[in-house]
Amino acid sequence: GAGVSQSPRYKVTKRGQDVALRCDPISGHVSLYWYRQALGQGPEFLTYFNYEAQQDKSGLPNDRFSAERPEGSISTLTIQRTEQRDSAMYRCASSGTDTEAFFGQGTRLTVV
Amino acid sequence: AQTVTQSQPEMSVQEAETVTLSCTYDTSESDYYLFWYKQPPSRQMILVIRQEAYKQQNATENRFSVNFQKAAKSFSLKISDSQLGDAAMYFCAYRTNDYKLSFGAGTTVTVRA
Numbered sequence A: 001g002a003g004v005s006q007s008p009r010y011k012v013t014k015r016g017q018d019v020a021l022r023c024d025p026i027s028g029h030v031s032l033y034w035y036r037q038a039l040g041q042g043p044e045f046l047t048y049f050n051y052e053a054q055q056d057k058s059g060l061p062n063d064r065f066s067a068e069r070p071e072g073s074i075s076t077l078t079i080q081r082t083e084q085r086d087s088a089m090y091r092c093a094s095s096g097t098d099t100e101a102f103f104g105q106g107t108r109l110t111v112v
Numbered sequence B: 001a002q003t004v005t006q007s008q009p010e011m012s013v014q015e016a017e018t019v020t021l022s023c024t025y026d027t028s029e030s031d032y033y034l035f036w037y038k039q040p041p042s043r044q045m046i047l048v049i050r051q052e053a054y055k056q057q058n059a060t061e062n063r064f065s066v067n068f069q070k071a072a073k074s075f076s077l078k079i080s081d082s083q084l085g086d087a088a089m090y091f092c093a094y095r096t097n098d099y100k101l102s103f104g105a106g107t108t109v110t111v112r113a
Helices: none
Strands: A005-007 A010-013 A019-024 A031-037 A044-050 A053-056 A065-068 A075-079 A088-095 A107-111 B003-005 B010-014 B019-021 B024-026 B033-039 B046-052 B064-069 B074-079 B088-095 B101-103 B107-112
Touching: A005 A088, A010 A019, A019 A088, A019 A107, A031 A075, A031 B101, A044 A065, A044 A075, A044 B101, A075 A088, B003 B088, B003 B101, B010 B019, B019 B107, B024 B074, B033 B064, B033 B074, B046 B064, B046 B074, B074 B088
Parallel strands: A010 A107, B010 B107
Antiparallel strands: A005 A019, A019 A075, A031 A044, A031 A088, A044 A053, A065 A075, A088 A107, B003 B024, B019 B074, B033 B046, B033 B088, B064 B074, B088 B101, B088 B107
């Protein structure tokens, strides 16, 4: 595609439910990043991949959060047993080997 | 660990004037990339300018320029001839050779008409 695509754009879920957020990066981009951003704050690093390998997951808040990129393209961020504190904008970005990161529009998650 | 610090939570500038946003970073790497991103109220993330650490020349993009001081680990953004459309949150970002990308907390720029 022409840009990074994230789905869904908005997700409202009940506390305790699992959610899966999808990111479709720019074709051919090696690196894929997941960030969480609260209103008025900077993007908080969660995890990133080079190809299918998860290089760093140190930003994942706890073991309810996981991410995968099995074929080195589309990635899924999964949050199990959601809590209200998980409510935020979740952003995905991708980059080539010598380019800046391009961001998707984000998924706004609300846990009620 | 790499950290990016933006010490100015908010900056205000008169239309047509110049404003400078500061950014410092901590790293032991010699090769890396630095970026400034703009986030308007729409909450898109838009690249403003990039700088490769191996280049001594400061990057410039139209009214946007940087002052890159490698030894001081400083990377400030200057916005010249500020326009109302420049009002946004600006984020400084650092990327290592293994592609990990880290952001500062952001600076909100307000442009006064």
